[in-house]
Amino acid sequence: MKNTLSLALIGGGNMASALASGLIGRRCAAADVHVIDPGDDTRSRWEALGTTTATAPDARLSECRVWFFAVKPQVMAEVVRQCQPWLRPDTLVISIAAGIPGSAIAGWLGSGSVPYTRVVRCMPNTPALIAAGMTGMTALSGVDDPDRVLAEELLRAVGDVLWVADDAAIDAVTAVSGSGPAYVFLFLEALIAAGVEQGLTPEQARQLALATFHGATQLATLSPDSPAVLRERVTSKGGTTAAALAVFQQHGLTDIMREAVSAAARRAGELAREFSR
Structure with a gap:
């Protein structure tokens, strides 16, 4: 398989499943996907596909090139902080958590007063579940051109994408296509x-x-x-x-x-x- 990608799905619900269905077998093998979810039934479903799973963030995260956060916004801060110990300098972090600014994620992942800015924030919509979605995307300063290409490729697995300037523009995306x-x-x-x-x-x-x-x-x-x-x-x-x-x-x-x-x-x-x- 060309350009194999190691991917962590932090939150294994519907959106993560939609993303994986567009990537496994095309961009990565199931064994290259690590899913973190506390639900027994959810993990069993992923394990049946051939992925590795865990109930909470673990050392396997350090082997994953991309972290894809797909958890509820209410628990995002806690989950991100739990993942932070396994962050590497080349980890690309992609979030679809509604209402969470990229700057907040960067702060939670950072070390001391230095934020981790290799973060892409996305706002998909529910037609992504049938690969007909529309996703708004914005990148922080640490995201270089290859990272942008990779992030766009990942989200194109569930539909079209549109890059916007910042978190304020993501609020507008939320209002138009998200809702x-x-x-x-x-x-x-x-x-x-x-x-x-x-x-x-x-x-x-x-x-x-x-x-x-x-x-x-x-x-x-x-x-x-x-x-x-x-x-x-x-x-x-x-x-x-x-x-x-x-x-x-x-x-x-x-x-x-x-x-x-x-x-x-x-x-x-x-x-x-x-x-x-």
């Missing part, structure tokens, strides 16, 4: 319910809504035109689409979306301050 699937699901719920009110069966309304949303997003992805232009092409003056869009405008859909995303970004910043204490 975004919930906005889409809410819209789909409402569209399906409206279809049922118009006489469709729930199954028919669901099929129509899902196919329409999928087709529209695919068209927007592949078209060189902006969503605004695509919307205008669908909207005939005095037609059915115009009638529907007028209702959206009447109720201020654009303002509602702006306020919703702003609220999510603001909450992301609050969580960052809370969890990084």
Whole structure:
């Protein structure tokens, strides 16, 4: 296997599983993956794949080129500090813990007053579970170009990636794409319910809504035109689409979306301050 990678997954849940499914057999062997998780069932599942496991951080970490933190933000500080004794100068640390600034992770991993800045912070979203995710990424100063390439390669195993400048930008990523699937699901719920009110069966309304949303997003992805232009092409003056869009405008859909995303970004910043204490 070319360019074999040694990888520690600290937290063996769904996102770690999605990442591993895209890497094992392509970028690393199962035996090169070490999973740390306190859950017996979780560890058994990983061991069945051929990885090594542990209930808590151990010396095996020192053999791993990349540490991938996939634990709940509430326990992140404790877990990072437990891992710190096995940190090496060339260890690349990647975190997907929501609300944890990269600077906080660097401080927890550091020695004395010197932070460890070979850290990449990521914000994926739930479609990563089917390799269709969108991940925002930002790197601290200790991450060189080869590290950035490696981090991007790892996250591309679960979808697309976008580099942004800093933790503040990650808050914006959280508000748009991190929380975004919930906005889409809410819209789909409402569209399906409206279809049922118009006489469709729930199954028919669901099929129509899902196919329409999928087709529209695919068209927007592949078209060189902006969503605004695509919307205008669908909207005939005095037609059915115009009638529907007028209702959206009447109720201020654009303002509602702006306020919703702003609220999510603001909450992301609050969580960052809370969890990084």
